[in-house]
Amino acid sequence: MRKRFYYIIICLITSLSLFGFNLSDKNEDKAKAGKKEDHCITCHKEMENMPKDFSENNVHLHANLTCASCHGGDPNSADQESAMNPAKGFIGIPKRKDIPKLCGKCHSNIDYMRTYQPRIATDQVEQYYTSMHGKKLLAGDENVAECTSCHTAHNIMPVKDPRSTVYKLNIPNTCNKCHGNTDMMKKYNLPGNPLEEYTKSVHGEALLKNKDLGAPACNDCHGNHGAMPPGITSISHVCGICHASNMEYFNSSKMAKVFQEQDFHGCEQCHGNHAIQKPNDNMIGDDKESKCNDCHSKGDAGFDASVKIKGLLVNLKNKYDDANAKYLEVKQKGMNDVEIGFLLQDAKQALIQSRTLIHTFDTAKVGTRTDDGIGISEKASVLAQKEIDEYYTRRNGFAAATFAFLIFAVALYFKIKEKNIKKKVG
Amino acid sequence: MKNIGSKLIAWIDERYDLTPVRNLLEHKKVPVHKHSIWYYMGGVTLFLFMIQLFTGILLLLYYRPGEDSAYESVRFIVTNVKFGWLIRNVHSWSANLLVLFAFIHMFSVFFSKAYEKPRELTWVTGFIILIFTLAFGFSGYLLPWNELAFFATKVGTDIVGVIPIIGEPLKVFLRGGEDVTGATLSRFFGIHVAVLPAIFTFFLALHLLFIQRQGMHEPEHFKNLPEEKKKYIPFFPDFALKDLLLWVVVFNVLIFLALYFPWELGNKADAFTPAPAGIRPEWYFMFMFQSLKLLPAHIIFIEGELLGILFFGVAGFVWMLIPYIKIKNKPNWKIQPLALIGIIIVSFIVVMTVLGYLL
Amino acid sequence: MQIDRRKFLNILLGIGGIGGVLAIIYPVLSFLNPPKSAEPKVNSVKAGLNNDFPANSSKIIKFGRQPVILIKTEDNQLKALSASCTHLDCIVQYRQDTKQIWCACHNGTYDLNGRNISGPPPKPLEEYEVKVVKDEIVITKAG
Numbered sequence: 001m002r003k004r005f006y007y008i009i010i011c012l013i014t015s016l017s018l019f020g021f022n023l024s025d026k027n028e029d030k031a032k033a034g035k036k037e038d039h040c041i042t043c044h045k046e047m048e049n050m051p052k053d054f055s056e057n058n059v060h061l062h063a064n065l066t067c068a069s070c071h072g073g074d075p076n077s078a079d080q081e082s083a084m085n086p087a088k089g090f091i092g093i094p095k096r097k098d099i100p101k102l103c104g105k106c107h108s109n110i111d112y113m114r115t116y117q118p119r120i121a122t123d124q125v126e127q128y129y130t131s132m133h134g135k136k137l138l139a140g141d142e143n144v145a146e147c148t149s150c151h152t153a154h155n156i157m158p159v160k161d162p163r164s165t166v167y168k169l170n171i172p173n174t175c176n177k178c179h180g181n182t183d184m185m186k187k188y189n190l191p192g193n194p195l196e197e198y199t200k201s202v203h204g205e206a207l208l209k210n211k212d213l214g215a216p217a218c219n220d221c222h223g224n225h226g227a228m229p230p231g232i233t234s235i236s237h238v239c240g241i242c243h244a245s246n247m248e249y250f251n252s253s254k255m256a257k258v259f260q261e262q263d264f265h266g267c268e269q270c271h272g273n274h275a276i277q278k279p280n281d282n283m284i285g286d287d288k289e290s291k292c293n294d295c296h297s298k299g300d301a302g303f304d305a306s307v308k309i310k311g312l313l314v315n316l317k318n319k320y321d322d323a324n325a326k327y328l329e330v331k332q333k334g335m336n337d338v339e340i341g342f343l344l345q346d347a348k349q350a351l352i353q354s355r356t357l358i359h360t361f362d363t364a365k366v367g368t369r370t371d372d373g374i375g376i377s378e379k380a381s382v383l384a385q386k387e388i389d390e391y392y393t394r395r396n397g398f399a400a401a402t403f404a405f406l407i408f409a410v411a412l413y414f415k416i417k418e419k420n421i422k423k424k425v426g
Numbered sequence: 427m428k429n430i431g432s433k434l435i436a437w438i439d440e441r442y443d444l445t446p447v448r449n450l451l452e453h454k455k456v457p458v459h460k461h462s463i464w465y466y467m468g469g470v471t472l473f474l475f476m477i478q479l480f481t482g483i484l485l486l487l488y489y490r491p492g493e494d495s496a497y498e499s500v501r502f503i504v505t506n507v508k509f510g511w512l513i514r515n516v517h518s519w520s521a522n523l524l525v526l527f528a529f530i531h532m533f534s535v536f537f538s539k540a541y542e543k544p545r546e547l548t549w550v551t552g553f554i555i556l557i558f559t560l561a562f563g564f565s566g567y568l569l570p571w572n573e574l575a576f577f578a579t580k581v582g583t584d585i586v587g588v589i590p591i592i593g594e595p596l597k598v599f600l601r602g603g604e605d606v607t608g609a610t611l612s613r614f615f616g617i618h619v620a621v622l623p624a625i626f627t628f629f630l631a632l633h634l635l636f637i638q639r640q641g642m643h644e645p646e647h648f649k650n651l652p653e654e655k656k657k658y659i660p661f662f663p664d665f666a667l668k669d670l671l672l673w674v675v676v677f678n679v680l681i682f683l684a685l686y687f688p689w690e691l692g693n694k695a696d697a698f699t700p701a702p703a704g705i706r707p708e709w710y711f712m713f714m715f716q717s718l719k720l721l722p723a724h725i726i727f728i729e730g731e732l733l734g735i736l737f738f739g740v741a742g743f744v745w746m747l748i749p750y751i752k753i754k755n756k757p758n759w760k761i762q763p764l765a766l767i768g769i770i771i772v773s774f775i776v777v778m779t780v781l782g783y784l785l
Numbered sequence: 786m787q788i789d790r791r792k793f794l795n796i797l798l799g800i801g802g803i804g805g806v807l808a809i810i811y812p813v814l815s816f817l818n819p820p821k822s823a824e825p826k827v828n829s830v831k832a833g834l835n836n837d838f839p840a841n842s843s844k845i846i847k848f849g850r851q852p853v854i855l856i857k858t859e860d861n862q863l864k865a866l867s868a869s870c871t872h873l874d875c876i877v878q879y880r881q882d883t884k885q886i887w888c889a890c891h892n893g894t895y896d897l898n899g900r901n902i903s904g905p906p907p908k909p910l911e912e913y914e915v916k917v918v919k920d921e922i923v924i925t926k927a928g
Contacts, residue, residue, distance in 0.1 A: 212873075212905070242904065338850055346876075352875065401808035404801055407801030408798065411794050415798060
């Protein structure tokens, strides 16, 4: 009743003004559309008591779900007493430990979810309880992440939506809300700086700086709903999702067995985890940074092999760099660079493959590929040098031609002058 | 050497009587005065045209018109054929210098009033030659079939389409269809290497014949000199030698430009890519292009662009007929009205061209 | 003295003139001499004989500046696709075991129509047209 009264008053006051027209127009539109009014939203808006994270773009709102779909109660009633009556199923703010089940009411129900998205997965809650988060929540830890920690409660958007907290580019920050909290992480014996490390890593740079959506975010290695730190056995498989050849080579090398026996952490043993950097050739051989030297030392076969492999790689890299420098010069001089560019593409491919082949720890295998690459690079160098020489030949040719024309012009000039003098004398 | 040469001439003379040739050569003499320098401009233009003819024929050996071969063959010429880069760049540079010198030649003739009776037809043929030179430039620009040329041609032929009644059919005729396609390329190629050279050569021959018949024009101040103070040099060999000297210098500058400032080939034309930024016509069309751009969309019911085109058409026509238009001299004016018109036209062209590159 | 000077000028004129003429004639004659790779590259590339190309295999063809992967499927269909992975430009390869196109760099896979089906590649591979003319495989740019 009170609402109605207000409405009439507002209409009377504003109908004279332009704004009033707009308002009544809007209301008319709404009435025409025949949309039922959600009294939860109307009242909470009026009382300025909406959830802080509420957004109109919420995927549930767009699917015509109401507040009551999660919170219970009766949205058709304008009366607070009756709308928020526990007898009508009103539950208020759900307890954290109940949230996964609450979401699961719909999201684990394939028949229901199908009506919205026929191909949507419905195993999220099940997976969640296998995760560290889920296990701890079940054990009564109220600090761990549940559904809303990542997806928010009232601003849920699809993964593909760039505004979503779980859009690939936003995931590192979303996880960091808790995992960047050093005090909180201390309780779990976890470092509080994975994002900091990740940002500096080759993956972080690719994703956050270069916006390469193919680069892994947190969940690509740790899983999302079933989030867990990868165990020792699963590490090389996690990395192998993208670095397939590296994994294959490593697993079929004799090193794999030793790693297993020694409880080494697979890829992570040499490459690290969150702060993983783009590998460089100094990670093998006798360099200070060399990872091989963690176990091998001067004199043993492994050390010799690593020094040899490094020599092969450095040799190819130098040859490639030489050719590339010449290629750039050819390009810059505006000469024909197509063929050279092709060869260099092949040479680069050989370099990448040689570096990948390190994981076989087999000098012969690496050597064959680096030899290929060196051959191609040298060929490219020769071609490039030819073009550069041609560039200078053209200039020298021009100089020679100009010299000839100059002699001719000067001689002609004096000849003309001489004629004039003769005429004057004559 | 000299003996063999004169013997040869004597041998021919004995059989074919070279007197008319000798008369023709000796007949013309060139006045010497402080503005003599302008007498060389026509010669340089002619020289550049001969270079165009020569390099053009050379390019024809490898150029293959057609949507999927034009760009590739020019690329082939520039990268694979020995000295192909030189021939192609000389052709492009010479084309631009040719237009430049043609303009200089025309305005020097205008300001010295060399077009006046009895040289009216020399002027008219000269103007026609200039128009065909521009047509050469426009049609040749498309032949490498690169992005810039493709879109410039699109815009250029679009402008033709604005002309009422004949515009649309003319556009379709030029393009060989509704759009700029491989058919346009074939047409432009034919126009560039067959139609234009034929017409051009005819008018050029007329132009040169007229000059040869009437001799060099003497400007007012020279004509008023007493007879004994008038200085002349014979056209042959004195002036011709000087011409040759200048041509050698111009030729050297030309290969310098070709080597150090090569014309980019750019990307192959693709009708489906969006027009790249910076589409503009060649510099000698810039003043017209820019004026049309600056005109408002409508000027009293008439489309601005149309009005502009009509204006340029009429202006060009009047310009061609300038020898027949009598404008009285005003004795008390510092600058005579005709010179004033010339100055206005030149400054208009310069300002619009500069604006075209700045805006 | 006068005569010497004239003689000298004439010699100079001769040398300069001959030099200048040579400077023109040499490039022109070189230009006339057809280069070894006589055929200018056009919008299509020949990729060898169809009969010599076994089924379930692939090869990389240079197409202008672009490497193209030519694949003959098990049922003798020819496919040509850009060989540059759309992720980070590695050269892709045809996997005889999985019958897919695979990029070894980050395990990206494409189907035989070039659609990116798994891994990091953000876009499909560009398609080229393949024709067989008198048993000669010819690749042309689609479109």
